[in-house]
Amino acid sequence: MDKNPLLTRTAELAAEYLARLPEQPVAQATDFADLVARLGGALADEGEDALAVIETFAKTAAPGLVATPGPRYFGFVVGGAVPASLAADWLTSTWDQNAGAYVLSPAAAAVEEVIRGWLLDLFGLAPEMSLGLVTGGTMANFTGLASARHALLKSVGWDVETQGLFDAPPITVVTSDESHVTIFASLQMLGLGRERVVRVATDAQGRMRPDALKAALANIHTPVLVCAQAGNVNTGAFDPLTEIVPLVRAGDGQARRWLHVDGAFGGWIAGVPNYRHLIAGVEEADSFSVDCHKWLNVPYDSGLVFVRDRAAHYAAMTLSAAYYVAGGADVRENHNWVPEASRRARGFAIYAALRSLGRNGVVEVVERCCRLARRLAAKLAQDPQVTILNDVVINQVLVRFTPRDGSDADAFTAAVMRRIQEEGTCWAGGTTWQGQHLMRCSVSNWSTTETDIDRSAAAMLACLHELNGETA
Numbered sequence: 244m245d246k247n248p249l250l251t252r253t254a255e256l257a258a259e260y261l262a263r264l265p266e267q268p269v270a271q272a273t274d275f276a277d278l279v280a281r282l283g284g285a286l287a288d289e290g291e292d293a294l295a296v297i298e299t300f301a302k303t304a305a306p307g308l309v310a311t312p313g314p315r316y317f318g319f320v321v322g323g324a325v326p327a328s329l330a331a332d333w334l335t336s337t338w339d340q341n342a343g344a345y346v347l348s349p350a351a352a353a354v355e356e357v358i359r360g361w362l363l364d365l366f367g368l369a370p371e372m373s374l375g376l377v378t379g380g381t382m383a384n385f386t387g388l389a390s391a392r393h394a395l396l397k398s399v400g401w402d403v404e405t406q407g408l409f410d411a412p413p414i415t416v417v418t419s420d421e422s423h424v425t426i427f428a429s430l431q432m433l434g435l436g437r438e439r440v441v442r443v444a445t446d447a448q449g450r451m452r453p454d455a456l457k458a459a460l461a462n463i464h465t466p467v468l469v470c471a472q473a474g475n476v477n478t479g480a481f482d483p484l485t486e487i488v489p490l491v492r493a494g495d496g497q498a499r500r501w502l503h504v505d506g507a508f509g510g511w512i513a514g515v516p517n518y519r520h521l522i523a524g525v526e527e528a529d530s531f532s533v534d535c536h537k538w539l540n541v542p543y544d545s546g547l548v549f550v551r552d553r554a555a556h557y558a559a560m561t562l563s564a565a566y567y568v569a570g571g572a573d574v575r576e577n578h579n580w581v582p583e584a585s586r587r588a589r590g591f592a593i594y595a596a597l598r599s600l601g602r603n604g605v606v607e608v609v610e611r612c613c614r615l616a617r618r619l620a621a622k623l624a625q626d627p628q629v630t631i632l633n634d635v636v637i638n639q640v641l642v643r644f645t646p647r648d649g650s651d652a653d654a655f656t657a658a659v660m661r662r663i664q665e666e667g668t669c670w671a672g673g674t675t676w677q678g679q680h681l682m683r684c685s686v687s688n689w690s691t692t693e694t695d696i697d698r699s700a701a702a703m704l705a706c707l708h709e710l711n712g713e714t715a
């Protein structure tokens with residue numbers, strides 16, 4: 244007998260979705276108002292049968308679902324979900340654990356401690372670094388920068404958590420011209436000001452220039468927070484940490500300095516021997532953020548932050564309400580390392596992903612994506628009307644299309660990209676890079692194959708030729 248027809252049917256719907264995923268059009272034409280109308284209407288007085296709700300919901304939501312977890316979605320930087328992590332995510336909702344406190348879920352606390360050990364080892368980071376599990380790169384950056392704010396102000400005798408920022412001694416934030424928008428969003432939330440920063444110039448690939456950083460630091464006499472990046476969201480390039488670290492450390496002793504590294508997707512390279520040289524020096528960072536919902540391919544939402552100064556991390560995040568009874572000094576209290584109190588046990592999906600992949604599996608997914616990105620770039624570059632704008636160092640490819648009639652290449656690139664999106668074989672988005680409008684492809688999905696890349700490149704070139712008035 245079926246113990247739970249609702250969940251059995253839901254599992255069937257999920258399996259049908261996953262079976263369709265590789266072949267359904269990646270994006271579909273949708274109309275927002277129409278979706279709202281179909282899903283909405285007045286909230287009924289009487290409830291509906293749960294199974295009927297799910298059946299109807301699966302059908303009405305379908306036109307508004309984008310195949311981002313599928314093998315030919317190259318937009319933004321997203322990943323899919325490796326099977327074990329998806330299954331663990333189902334259990335996470337079923338178990339419905341509150342991961343905030345040890346007494347609410349010893350399993351959630353233990354799993355976060357296990358993940359901390361595994362990843363510090365995989366990434367080659369100091370084993371005593373503290374870890375927070377958050378919703379994504381944005382909150383990981385926020386938490387790392389909050390820890391920095393605590394430590395830097397403490398070094399000049401100011402307790403920012405109790406006193407706030409009014410009348411605090413100044414600290415200086417250094418970013419690059421290419422720091423991710425979420426660094427600035429974090430600064431805006433932390434009261435540090437998204438424009439009250441010193442921006443360091445970058446090179447042609449978007450890497451922070453060490454000479455420019457050196458010159459900037461020479462003029463700063465306050466405690467400094469330097470925000471570096473491992474994996475530029477356009478080019479995939481890495482700030483040269485082996486040169487940046489000694490520049491940051493050179494000033495220690497005068498005023499405290501903190502190096503934060505945003506490795507939302509590029510950070511995974513730290514666990515991949517053939518690529519690790521790109522991120523060498525990260526082991527010297529004071530804080531380091533990485534997304535799991537990108538290259539580890541776990542379901543949304545999932546990000547991590549590691550902090551070297553555990554006391555600063557703790558001071559910036561802990562809750563001090565008397566009713567948050569601690570489980571004891573020898574257990575992990577998850578809420579001490581993140582902004583939230585109650586939250587989902589998102590460690591379970593990370594745990595299952597890491598266990599099912601193993602070290603070699605993580606390496607294999609990252610290396611395969613990089614190899615496929617180079618394959619995509621090479622296929623596209625065979626066409627004289629295509630230019631690849633970046634060095635394809637990891638998984639990012641920047642593409643520009645040239646119109647045959649000599650018209651505006653920005654507008655033409657945007658038009659070809661829209662055509663590719665409508666055509667549905669694959670999906671890539673747009674970006675503006677050093678003044679040019681480009682199509683950006685990110686190969687980040689565990690399930691993408693060579694065939695997917697070849698089909699996608701062919702579809703992209705067919706759209707290009709169609710708009711250039713040639714038949715394929």
Ligand SMILES: *Cc1c(COP(=O)(O)O)cnc(C)c1O
Nearest residue numbers: 379380381423425476507508534
């Ligand atoms: C994606 C990304 C972020 C933001 O992460 P979210 O998970 O979207 O919050 C930050 N920095 C970089 C470099 C990224 O690629």
